[in-house]
Structures are given as structure tokens and as C-alpha cells.
Amino acid sequence: MNFDDSAEEAAYRAEVRTWIAANAPDLSHLTAEERRNWHPRHKEVARAWQATKADAGYACISWPKERGGAGGTAIEEAIFNQEEARAGVQFTYFMTGLHMLLPALMEHSSDPASLAQVAPAVRGDTIWCQLFSEPSSGSDSAGVRCAAVREEVDGVPGWRINGQKVWNSGAQAADFGMVVARTNPDAPKHKGLTVFWTDMKAPGLEVRPIRMMSGDNELNEVFLTDVFIPDNQRVGEVDGGWKVVISTLMNERAALGSGTGLNWRDVIKLAGETPSFDGMALDDPAFREWLADYYVQSEAIRLTSFRTLTSLSKGHAPGPESSAGKLLWSSTTQDMTSVVLNVLDHFGMVDDPEIAAASGAFQHRFMWSPGLRLGGGTDEIMKNIIAERVLGLPGDIRVDKNVPFRDIPHGR
């Protein structure tokens, strides 16, 4: 075991660091407001950066060249990601597509037209969104009611889709979506699902933004009314969609579990500048004790991601263990923001970017953090996965297995 770079890895790291320093976008001319996710100016910077990386062979490094990648190794990709994060130029817009959905597309589809969509996404020319959750199907992600029925239009075999999706991050800006639909309501619920990808501009598809409690608008409802999807855009087998769903969810949790956003360095900086009792907050023994606890947890998230990486580099898919990282990251983030508000004392409530500490970044995160504990699988579902799939404990008594989907009890 070691964390040191080999000679080649070190050389690669040095090369990448120099390249990033020379090419990374400069965010300093953006205002605090413009530096927020989904601000058009912020998004434009991210898009340009993605293209610059792709042109230089630094986007999706481990993917094959014909898919827009660089045919490199998973380790190289990880090194690049670390350096990118270190330089503060990592953006989230393309993650749903690149970390979650397109790996599943490449794994489960052999259709040339479908696979041709991958390379433009790598360049950041297209954005993908995930159309899985529904009003009555969130944690219960196999409880999908959105229906797909076979139909042929102008000699093209395909599917007619009707239903509603919800909580779709980035759907307002997405070009393509991956959608799960029920193709057989008489089969038990995991057995009647099929996955497709769709153009977000397809007739009958309507996106309505949802305002979140943080005031941001990047979640959406998506209504599908008689949307036609050609059969070549099916991902995986008919009624075999659950397998595809699982591979995207595992990818998602591994990606979320690697933890991004404000970290212990930001906390130390703030605590070192904030007066408290006899000195600065950073001098306060109780704060230091909390900081140590916070560090070991967040560092564990980072180090665990190396273990995931080691297993990826040996060709294994991310397993249920990554649920621990996702769980830790979301709950420590909420706790951390609340501790920072306490450190700021009365002033912790101030979120005005012009005067707030760290331009209000901690307050904004504070208002976002409840969403981190829900999106990508809730805390409770992560714990169930750890208990049942890692520890082998018996599952809850199920009333929704081995009965036709249409007979399962449901409420609101």
C-alpha cells in the first residue's frame, strides 16, 4: 500500500499542474453572485473549460478516444481531477452525464447513433440530465409509473411515453435526458422497467423549474405527454432497465461520495479570521476538537475514494461501500455549515454576499445541505444499503415484491 505517485505518475502530475496553471479559467472577474452554480456566466466558463480540456486530452481521460476520451488510465484521470480540484476549477454541470449516465449508456447500448452522443458531452457541448424520480417514486426508485408503450411512427419502431418526472437536476439546461419507464405493469415492479435516452426538445416534453428552499432553481419537474422515443434509443433490454438504473446509481453515489464543496481549509481560514472569546475561533479548544473530528471524517471521504479508485483500476464496478462516503459527506456538510454559523455568532445569519463572511458561501451551503442528504439516495436509504448489502442483515419485510406492480399499496 502506498499513496505516493510512481515516477511516471509524478511526471504526469507535474505536467498536468503546469498545464492547468497555464490554461485554467480565471474566475476572479466574476462577482460573488456570478460565481454561483448555474449563473449563466459561471456556466459559460465551465463549458469553455470542458472544451479546452477535451482538446488537450484531459477530459474523461480514461475513456476511449473514439468516445472523446484520451485512452488514458483511471489513475491519470484521478490525478487530473485532484489537480483540477486543487486549482479550484472543478465544475458540476457535466457530472450527471459524465459520471453517471454515459458510463451506463456505453455499458448497456451498442447503437452507433446513441454512442455518437458521448463525445460531444465530453467536450461540454451537450448536457445530460437524469429523469428517474417521480412524485411517488423517490427512494423507491423502482416504483416508476411513467409508462412506455410500443409504437411505430413512419416505419420507425419505438415507444410512446407518458408520465411525470420530478427533482431533475439541470433539466432546464439539458440537451438530453435518460428516462426510466414502465413497460410492463403486470410484472413485479423491478421486472417491468426499461431505460431510454431522449432529446429534451422532443415534442410533448415539458420542463418546469422547481424553486428550492435555497432560492435556487436548478431542480425541475418534467412532464412527458405522448413523447416518441425510437427504439434505438433504448438503453439495455426491454424490461431489463433495473440493471441500468443500478449501475447509474452506483456511479452517482461513488461520485457524490468523493465529496466536493467547502472543505476544512475554508473552515480553518474563516475560524482564523473570526474573533471569539479570548482570541480567534481557531484558538478555542472546543472548536479545535470539533475541527479534528470534522477533518478525520472528511479526510476519510477523500481516502475512501482512493480505495474506490484502486478497485476501479482493477476493473471492479463501484460497490455498496460508496454509500458510506455519500452518507458521511452529506451529513458532515450540514453539520459543518451549522458549526460555522455558530462560530460567526450573531453575524452567522448574514448571507448578503457583499458583507457576509466568505461572501455568504457557508450560508448558501447551509441552505443547500438538506438537499445533499436527499439527492442521490437519502441518508436512510444509504444506511439500509450498508446494513443489508454490506453487512448482510435481513431486509425489511416487503409488501411490494413478487406482486404485480399495479397491486402495490400506495399513498401520497
Added chain:
Amino acid sequence: MNFDYTEDQKSLKDEARRYLNAVSPITVVRAVLEADGDGCDSGLWKQIGEQGWCAAAIPESYGGLEMGYVELCALAEELGRALAPVPFASTVYCFAEALLAVGTDAQKEELLPQVCSGDLIGTLAVSEGAGVLTPERIATRFADGRISGAKVPVVDGLVAGKAVVLAAADTGPGLFLVDLGGEGITREKVSTIDPTRGEARIVFDDAPAQPLGDGVDGIAALSGIEDRAAVLMAFEQLGGADRCLEMARDYALERYAFGRQIGSYQAIKHKLADVFVKNEVARANAYYGAWALSTDAPELPLAAAAARVAACEAYWHAAKENIQTHGGIGFTWEADCHFFYRRARHLGLVIGSPRDWKRRLATRLEARVAAEVD
């Protein structure tokens, strides 16, 4: 022993709940949030003033109803539950208590009757920016009847007519009465995590000011005022935390996942049971604080710190787990869950964060043990 509200107090509380349900439904809170203005529903404030609630604990000699502090706690609990967007806490728990605690007779006679009727909104201006303000760091200065400096955030600072301001003077830190409508004052709105409670940045530029009381030690006086406010505020927090638990319980009964009510999963049951236990910890400590406040017991400083620490924790926990229980719906603007999440942290910071109060609590525990040894 009777460690509970009396029948009369219970009926006062029931009546207050009915009244607030009628005049301050959650739609009023949402309207104030979305207006993003001064964080106050002035019509509602007027009605509450007319009900005499501001006068509940103020002595008759100053125009009050002199009902008692337990009665005021009962009202606070209901106001907290309703998230009423009015400057009640600043005016009644902080400003009026400051006057009662250290004001001169003349100051009390002039101002308390106006507080009783709801005509005067008052507040306490302490914080000057990030971090805990210790006596040595106070930058606002008082000299020769004038005050200069800046305070931020000041709760209800946009709507308040008068403030009690903590400032340094040649004789040491003191509390000063300032007319916020007078000369030398500029105030601007400051945006915060809870727009249903307005906050301001107030700049004093040689503003006329008079010492509150006579030869008062500002730091000791402030600490005593905050103790009284902490107990009253603990009831607001408790009211909010109880409401969160009810919302979560109701939702857990109606929402299904995997063919079952989510309330049938132990993860949700235990979550809500944990919220319940924290709320009971808060309730027990708040009641003890109410007793100490209403009897002016020497235990008040310790009881107040305990009430505050427990109430801050309970409300924060209840508010965040209420969202969690609601799933994605709970994270939306459209759901009401975030009002409580905002208010929980607002109330947890307003007279100093739990970090600070835990230190006060430990110091007071030490003092108590030392006193027992003597």
C-alpha cells in the same frame, strides 16, 4: 409541586393558538418571506399589540397587565409555533426587559407604556460583525451624550423606533438608549438566512444617546437581560420544534414508499422519537427557566443558559429532520419546512450562539458547585 401550566395558563395558551391560527396562518409567514422587505407584518403586529400581549408581563404601574412571566412564556410558545413575523421578541423579551432590569424610573415611565400598546418597537443592538463580541472588542463609542459606530445585524433594526445599544465609554462598556428615528442614524437592510425576521446594519454617527439606567455595568446588565430573553425565546423555539415534529409525524403517516407508510420504517420512527426526546429535554429546561424567571430565583442564570442550550439544539434538530422526513418535497420553496429551518438557526444566533451559551452554562455550574462547598 406543579411543574406545568395551570388551567388558566393552558386556556390562555389555547386561546392564543386559536387567535394566531386565525390572524397569523403560515401564509402570512410566506407573504413576508416573499416580500423580502422589513421582515415584519405590520398589520399583524398592530393586532397583537391591541390584544395586549406586549403588556402581559409588564407591571401595571407602567401600563402593563402584570399577568406574570409564565403567561408570557405561554404566548411565546404559540408565537414560535406560528412563526409569527412580528418584532415581539426584540421588543418584549429584549428591549422591555432591558428597561425593566436597569432603566431609570423616568425611562420606564416614558417608554414602557408605549411598549405595552405595541406603539413602540424596540430592539437590542449588540453585534458588530463576525464572531463573539468580548468587552475589549467593542468599537462603538459613547461620549458626551453621543454615540458612534456600527451594529450588524440588528434584529428588527429596520422597523424599531428605539434601541438599547452596547457601547464603550470612558467608564467602561455601557448600555445606551438611542432614538433610531433621530439624527446621526443610517440604517440599511441586511439579507439573512431568515427573511421572515428583518435585520439591519445601523450606523451611528454622533447620534444623540442617553445611558440606560444610572451607573450601570453594561456587560453584567446585558448578561442579565439576555438570561431573561433566553428563557422567553426558549419557549418560541420549543413551539417551533413541536410544530416540526407534528409536521413530520403527519407526513410519515400519509407518504408511502415501497408499498408502506414511511412511518412504518424504524429509521423514521427512531428519527421522530429522537426529535421527541430532544423536545422534551428542551421543554423540561424551558419550564424550569420559566419558574426561575417568574419568581426571580437566584437559579435564573443557570436555568436560562440550560433552557437556551437545550432549545437551540432541539429546534435545529427538529427543523432539519422534518425536512429529511419529507424527502424532496421538504427541500422545496413551496413546502413550509424551510421556514422552520431558517427560524431555528435565526433564534439560535440572535442573542448569541449555543457555543457561547454552553460556556456560560459551564461557568455557572462551576459557580454553583463552589457555592455549595462554602
